[in-house]
Amino acid sequence: MNSVVCITHVPDTESRIKIAGDGKKIDEAGLKFIVSPYDEFALEEAIRLKEKSAGDVTVLTFGPDRAQQALREALARGATKAMHVKGEVSDADSLGIAKVLAAAIKTLPHDIVFFGKQGVGPDNGLVGPMVAELLGYPQANVVTHLEVGDGKLTAHREIEGAEEVLEMPLPAVVTAQKGLNEPRYSSLKGIMAAKKIAIDTKSVADLGLSDADVFNTRVVITKLELPPEKSGGRKIDGADPKAAAAEIIKYIKEEAKAL
């Protein structure tokens, strides 16, 4: 069983976001970058499959030089191969990213292609299903439970207030939701072993794609701004439960108009 896991390198979820001088991107100075949290579930699932039935786990990222750190981290946890497609990913739209990944995936051994359900930060939730369509594969999106059998998989997908059980032939695309598994940490031994694995580096042109196909032509960010500072409203002492409850009821009735 071979897997490809697409991982993206995003600002730590604790980060304070600052807007760059151009008013369209975030200011990356001083930010700590991590493997996007949902991609960790994707990676863990692929490593568990490999441990059960052998094969390769190739981690793939499209991004600037710093994204190599994400690949190193994934190798340290148990991925066996890595490919880095270099490029200024913040200038590409989701379909551009999907085209790059789909072209790269075609060159890599795979039965399942794993993604996170969304890249934390841009919060798009687009790339996995786009790649599925470009490759002509079925998709299991927002998956909380996965079983892989002979040439097919069964996935539990989270939908509003329920869970849908899907069955599909391989190759297929799976996007991971929290709850799929508990990701492991990297071990010292893993970190040492990872250092010996060479990262295969490619450019967009190496994959046979033109810049016009990849870089922002379809969805263009015209402005990035911080939300208006919420000043916080009234804060009152709730030592008297009756008085506090009365304030709450009044608010629900008069402000929220929900009673």
Place this chain on the structure above:
Amino acid sequence: MPGVLVFCETKDGKLKKVSREALTIGRKLAEQAGGDLVAFANGNAADEAGKYGAKKIYTTDATYTADGYAAQLAQVAGEVSPSVLLFGGTSNGRDLAPRVAAKLNVGVASDVDRLEWADGKLRARRPVYSGKAFASVEVTGTPAIATTRPNAFPAEEAGGGAAETASVSAAADSKAKVVETKVPEAGEQSIAEADIIVSGGRGLKEAQNFSYIRDLAHALDGAVGASRATVDAGWIDHQHQVGQTGRVVSPNLYIAAGVSGAIQHLAGMSSSKHIIAINKDPEAPIFRIADLGIVGDLFTILPVVTEEVKKAKH
């Protein structure tokens, strides 16, 4: 005849709320861009879609799968050639939009909370970095695709007659197959579309005390939300988790009790219209975004609120 095509979902023969919201904003965009409002739905909703301004509705009776519906919707989009293709942001809408976009070689603005048509382009605003920033985007492809965030656009009827019905000629060929749909807690409202959410955190102390939250939620006809700490502790199912690694919600009213307001929790609910927080720690970060903050003990306050709500409803 360009115009606006909206992917809608029905449940028990009625349009879902997010679909009615998407139809409403779709109608406004059609007025700005020119052309008709056309709907695509899984089930017959011609009367209801007509009330929201749809002139025509394509219906499919296939069971939803992303690849099957993508084939059908792409065919309909080819027939209608809309300027804008909207998806109400249900789980299926978000599953389907990127697949259709890749088929049509266009981009998507996902989870948008503002939309307008100006200078021949679709302009949208979307929350990014889990609500810590907003991105304004222009979608330039034809059709321009967007998925709408639940509760961001009010649903307003326009009083039209039944939409003309049309059938989808493409087959819903799918490699994937739905084998089962499991509904875990029957009757529990999903937080995804709820107007009112009452959420509990670790301040509840133990699993059984979620009854304090449930009682108030039920009295208000709202849904039950939860912090990750309580989900990780196994007190409640992950379906209820609000936040960065749970659901991002924006109800009209969000009541948080015993929730500290960690940045990852705020990320999931700070765009709620009205926020009430009950916490015994006056320094709890949740108070920074609460419209009404009560410094006090949830165990003494919530039962009184629940009683008062019940009285007010009678």
